[in-house]
Amino acid sequence: MGALFDRAIAGNAVLRRATVPACLLADAAHDAQAGDLNSVDLEIVAGKIQRIAPAGELGVQGDLVIDLDNGMVLPALVDMHTHLDKGHIWPRRPNPDGTFASALAAVGEDRIAYWTAEDVRARMEFGLRCAYAYGTSVIRTHIDSLPPQDEISWPVFEALRAEWAGRIDLQGSCLFGIDRLIEDPGFLIRIADRMKQVGGVLGAVTYMVPGLDGLLDDIFKAAMERGLDLDFHVDETGDPNAKSLRHIAEAAIRCGFSGKIVCGHCCSLARQEESEADETLDLIAQAGIGVVSLPMCNMYLQDRMPGRTPRWRGVTLLHEMRARDIAVAVASDNTRDPFYAYGDLDLIEVYAQATRILQLDHPIGDWVKSVSTAPAQMLGVEAGQLRVGNPADLLVFRGRNWSEILSRPGAPREVLRGGVTLNETIPDYRELDHLMTGNGAAS
Known part of the structure; x- marks a missing residue:
């Protein structure tokens, strides 16, 4: 539902300078505080999270590299x-x-x-x-x-x-x-x-x-x-x-x-x-x-x-x-x-x-x-966390911190499923119009 990337991701990419909540990182440092926001590089390979490293530490060759400029990334x-x-x-x-x-x-x-x-x-x-x-x-x-x-x-x-x-x-x-x-x-x-x-x-x-x-x-x-x-x-x-x-x-x-x-x-x-x-x-x-x-x-x-x-x-x-x-x-x-x-x-x-x-x-x-x-x-499900080896099901925002994200919750975001840019858009309410009249619904 967003247009933050210059071109679609198709399962392989490096997201550089991503801001992520430490509390959603499976392997966060033990001294991380509850509200910490970490700056990381996140590598996606074959639709899965391959590596998460402090920003600037990932060397990349050939993959699509996107600098998020500290935009926030959340798991689905x-x-x-x-x-x-x-x-x-x-x-x-x-x-x-x-x-x-x-x-x-x-x-x-x-x-x-x-x-x-x-x-x-x-x-x-x-x-x-x-x-x-x-x-x-x-x-x-x-x-x-x-x-x-x-x-x-x-x-x-x-x-x-x-x-x-x-x-x-x-x-x-x-x-x-x-x-x-x-x-x-x-x-x-x-x-x-x-x-x-x-x-x-x-x-x-x-x-x-x-x-x-x-x-x-x-x-x-x-x-x-x-x-x-x-x-x-x-x-x-x-x-x-x-x-x-x-x-x-x-x-x-x-x-x-x-x-x-x-x-x-x-x-x-x-x-x-x-x-x-x-x-x-x-x-x-x-x-x-x-x-x-x-x-x-x-x-x-x-x-x-x-x-x-x-x-x-x-x-x-x-x-x-x-x-x-x-x-x-x-x-x-x-x-x-x-x-x-x-x-x-x-x-x-x-x-x-x-x-x-x-x-x-x-x-x-x-x-x-x-x-x-x-x-x-x-x-009782495995979800909601950023973990190496998990599918790259991600929400990517232009907003860099909670003040920016929560002030504009309807701002554009990029959604990745299995490391692939999601093309689906929000359906139009008009699609349900036939159910809202006597002609289209059971009587």
């Missing part, structure tokens, strides 16, 4: 919480007042009216094309999984995962409200079996419902019996009485769960008394739970009331979590749907906005890990 990034199946329905189903309740209602209506396999596939693929052009290599998407939608959307997910293999590592997590298990106890077995079959992740939206602890135990048991990881949507509200995050941590400890657990949103934690929040944070650390904050979506939704200025930012306690060595990340979440009217699956935009909203600066330190190595580890 990791978006661990998205909703590709909801994406881009805004033109046909906008949120009338921007509230969470209206978002739920609007998506439910749109799902019933339009979500055929053809519709879901077209919108999911559009989102993947956006993310790929921006330089994302791994995505986890949550899939609305209440019947009959599960029978429609999961085959689409499986087909797209296979088609995009080698470009984007696509993971899927099922999504349903935990109260579904009260009205339909057999649903958990059916959806857990489906996740086992498709190689997915077991997930649910948790909130304070009667018998929450028993329902969580059932979910943990179903996951343990099938070797599944867990990914929850948790307490996406400003109500301080929403404490299902604490219950999830207690269930994980109680059940002796050894798989990976991710909790997204966790907004209400920031509204609770400090002593109570501290107790929950200690339990999260003990349970080994990772947390992903969705700053753009939650600032959009939380504390929204007509005619009233919002009083809080809608995000969770990421600084306090990191102080306890809890794994944390930020991610895109919804894209142009009733839960978030904007967004384009660009993790540089997400990181720039997260820096502002969550104050991930002064010092900026190694917070870039929140869109690279940290989510990669939570998802």
